[in-house]
Amino acid sequence: MPAPKVSLDEVIAILERVRAQHPLVHCLTNQVVKNFTANVLLALGAAPAMVEHADEAAEFAAMASALLVNVGTLDEPQMAAMLRAIPSANKAKKPWVLDPVAVGPLTIRTHFAHEILTQRPTLIRGNASEIIALAGQTGRGRGVDSGDTAEAALNAAKTLALQTGGAVLVTGQIDYATDGTAIVACANGHPLMTRVTGVGCAQGAVAAACCTVANSPLAAAVAAATLMGIAGDLAARVSQRPGSFAEALLDSLDQLDPSILLREAKLS
Amino acid sequence: MPAPKVSLDEVIAILERVRAQHPLVHCLTNQVVKNFTANVLLALGAAPAMVEHADEAAEFAAMASALLVNVGTLDEPQMAAMLRAIPSANKAKKPWVLDPVAVGPLTIRTHFAHEILTQRPTLIRGNASEIIALAGQTGRGRGVDSGDTAEAALNAAKTLALQTGGAVLVTGQIDYATDGTAIVACANGHPLMTRVTGVGCAQGAVAAACCTVANSPLAAAVAAATLMGIAGDLAARVSQRPGSFAEALLDSLDQLDPSILLREAKLS
């Protein structure tokens, strides 16, 4: 078996750079997960900021280290803010991450996601149904749940990566990261992560933080999958119920270090 | 003493069906409690989704299993979304729950709640002051707190249930569920539940989940009161302080099973 295209050493370096540089992630994200997303970034060592007014969002996207665009509770003002923030981030050469929550079954966000896709996100993170729909194919999503397996979305993911020139992270029981040619499988993570709202959305914010210090979008995608996945693995050893698991997940992100990554990572 | 009109066996069956079917609850709810509401639904075994854009809210209300309308932080766009989502849910024969937060002292939400009441919610959940005000009577509410006892609201609750053809759940030290004729008292629950924001609002979401699998709105109301109440009872045995109590409440919802319900339920 060949070594994965992104090495564990690179993931470790990304974690250490996030801890040293505290990248400031501008999160234009959904209303359900803002608090948890901010706490995930802080627990990892990054810094969150949510700036919603369209004028300020444009202004701030140039100042922040990275931008997250999550369409989970899209409304007209937030679409306007995103349409201002994305070009601003691009112009300032700041990475931006697209999380196409529930794209596919819902009309407005699907059109909107296709529209902003042309502005070439550095990284796209979604479940299989969302990635398939974003690539213009037909999926089986139901709200935020995926009706498709991650494996079934690999071709769509590659297509999107080639189209944007960035990376795509397809999440599922195994997460797959691709830049259109290489595919890296990240097998960390635990089913309890689906019993806490916003774990996937927060992973998008972590991916944005990783983009600011990674050598490539693909490495950032692998790092986001691995860091969140290992934190989930550690948390599931502390608690098997969702309330205490959520707290343990934050504590575990704080606890991550090179030796834990060396012991726990499942990259291939 | 006659047996309560909704049996404990029916509540147990509702829990088991929620766990088996994972009903997807579309929550148009207030900004304070979105995250906690989603986590309560996930802990119980249901699935949450928040879709806020009016066009998408109408689209999604027909796809989801049930709709929750909570007026706690009503603004113009959310009112528009609710006015689109409710008829869509009704047309698709999906149950919807109205939580008239702080109706009474505040003008706009009071008018709005009276307006949507004509679209006949399957279930109404509120404290005594809210139920009294929604029925057009005079209460003593102060924001989200009730100045009235649940007992004082029973006539208002019956009136509303007969008017809508659904059920009403009046919450307080004892919760009362009525379909306009029968009244079931649910005596589970703990005062610490009032020290965590959103426990009542999340109960509305649980009620919506229960409506999707119950034989009657009354049974769904009794199940929502009993399931949340017992989870609160269990959590108060784990912690007597609000931060750790909130976490224990989520863990307890996950832990609920038939034997716990048989041991703990206080229905009459």
Add this chain to the structure above:
Amino acid sequence: MPAPKVSLDEVIAILERVRAQHPLVHCLTNQVVKNFTANVLLALGAAPAMVEHADEAAEFAAMASALLVNVGTLDEPQMAAMLRAIPSANKAKKPWVLDPVAVGPLTIRTHFAHEILTQRPTLIRGNASEIIALAGQTGRGRGVDSGDTAEAALNAAKTLALQTGGAVLVTGQIDYATDGTAIVACANGHPLMTRVTGVGCAQGAVAAACCTVANSPLAAAVAAATLMGIAGDLAARVSQRPGSFAEALLDSLDQLDPSILLREAKLS
């Protein structure tokens, strides 16, 4: 060393009055921290309410015990609500607190904060960069982080206090409260408080609650700094990781009592 102008006895009396009177704090605050802010108020013994519609916000500001204006995720509707709620609170002689989150680097909120400053907040709470910018001086803020020390902001704080006739609380490793003449230093608190989103924002809500029962805005500022700081100190003895620390912070607020304050307070 002279005794601080606000005595520990007065802080203790404020805590006891909050617990007895449960002041209702109307929070017009940012989307990231609404849930946590509400839980902090409840844990302390106060009561939260978030009312967002401009008409209702004006109506409610006269009914509530105090108003919090936090500009963290300002948008047009929330600015409209604030512009209605502040005069309503002033007219009803209810205290209001301004938290100028990220004022300085972001244009709209900076103009807006200067505009509402003329309506004389009872208390202003911010980090050093925000206080310096609000006073019209030049700071070094980066989003919500302060690039300046609290000590560097003391002159700006005094200027603002004299201008408004209220108190200013500058937060940092040591918090400083001033009414324009006296300065009280509050040395409680722990670095982990910066690893949980919204601790500072929630302190603004606590300050609003304290204003309703304090003999002066300065005393309310000292109480807010001391109560949150000691809760942080206690929580850091329970946990050194951010997820469990956040929960312990809420539990510690609930646990505060006169004997703990006598033992822990660091006022000078």
